[in-house]
Amino acid sequence: MASSRQQLVELLQQGVISPEHVADAEQLANVAPNKEQWQQFVNTVLLWIACISLSCAIVFFFAYNWSQMGRFLKFALVEFSLISTTLIYLKTPANNLVRVATLTLSCLLVGALMALFGQTYQTGADPWQLFFNWALIITPWALVARNSIIWLLWFVLLNITLVLYCDVHRNPFFIMFNTKVNTLWLTFAFNLASFSVWQFFSASQSWMQKSWLMRMLATLAGVSITGLAIEAVYKLDVINLLALVLWLISLVSMYYCYRIKKVDLFMLAGGCLSIIAVFIVWMEKQLGSFDNILNYIILAFFVLGLGIASAVWLKKVQREIKHEC
Incomplete structure (x- = not known):
């Protein structure tokens, strides 16, 4: 409707x-919006700004006063902040925005504590371990809180872990051939699996039915598979051919799920953007050298044409939705 x-x-x-x-x-x-709605919106924005600012302030405070503070004082300040926010979370009534914000702040402070521990005791030179342990520690909180914002932080941390892990280990799990491709394959597989699992459980869990998190996971997976398709345009070997096939399968699946079965303009727009990106890279390769200004003009016209065609098609889909309603 x-x-x-x-x-x-x-x-x-x-x-x-x-x-x-x-x-x-x-x-x-x-x-x-009326006065009460504006007040609620402003309060929500200020609350989240305060949480993010407080977590950043603690990190910057340690960075500025690192040499003047002893290790026990550093740990005491972070742990006191972490315990305080956790107690506020426990004392706040359920279904309260302050409860979610304080737990999110606690999750951010866990990262500050992990960074402080690693910097103080030099526990390892691999930065991916910091983000992996951070995600591992806040996993129970994410399960208990059942909140999409904390789960988004969890997914982001694991994506950063995969990127940094591939940067250190050139051939993780003996897959593919170079670091760039390894990173794209791993992030695509992880985000696609996360999206599929989240989509499956959202049918029975109402708190998981917020579309913005599923769109974020789909975007992360889409960026990875689009990057692999672009890599295939430059160098078409067996592995890249597989990536190109998976890219096409992803587009067909996306069209079936979000155009035929259920319409989602955000997903369709992401698919259009992926097609435009791959096609423009292919055109750039076909044109060859860009010493001639004419090649730039041709490429610009293709970008404009594809963008306009996508906008017209999406507008048509939107009108069809309105007529069906």
């Missing part, structure tokens, strides 16, 4: 509502 805003826009376009009655129509349709 179309939203109140969409219905109001359609009535205005059809001339049903005269211009002098637009303000009254907006008030009746409750389109414009």
Whole structure:
């Protein structure tokens, strides 16, 4: 069903509502946010800014006063902050935004504690271990909190872990051939698996049904497989041919799931962007040298043409959704 805003826009376009009655129509349709909604929005934004600022302030405080502070004082300050935020989380009623924000702050402080421990005792030279251990420690909190924001942090940490791990280990698990391709394959496999598992369990768990996290995971997987397809354009061998086939399968699957089965314009726009990126790289390879300004002009026209075609198609899909509603 179309939203109140969409219905109001359609009535205005059809001339049903005269211009002098637009303000009254907006008030009746409750389109414009009222005072309480604005206050709630501002409070939410300020709360998250405060949490992020506080976690950054603690890190910068240690960085600036590192030589003047003893190790026990450093650990005491971080642990006191971590315990304080955890206690606030436990004392805050359920389904409260402050509860989620304080637990997120606790998860960020765990990262500060891990960094402090590694810097103080020089536990290892591999930076991927910091992010892996960070994600490992906050896993119980993510399971208990059942919150998408904390899970997003968990997914980001593991993605960073994979990237840094491939940077240290040139051939992890004896797959593929170079660090760049290894990173793309691993991040694609991890994010695709995460997206599939999240999609499966979201059918029975209401807190997992927020579309923005699934879109983030799909974006991470899409960036990886698009990078592999671009790599295949430059060098088409057996492994890259497999990547190109997987890219095509991903596009077909995405079209079936988010155009035929259920419409999601964000996913469709991501697929269009992936196609444009790969096609433009292929065109750049076909044009060869860019010493001639004409090649730049040709490539620019292709970018504009594909972008316009994608926008027209997405607009058409959007209109079809409105008619179905």
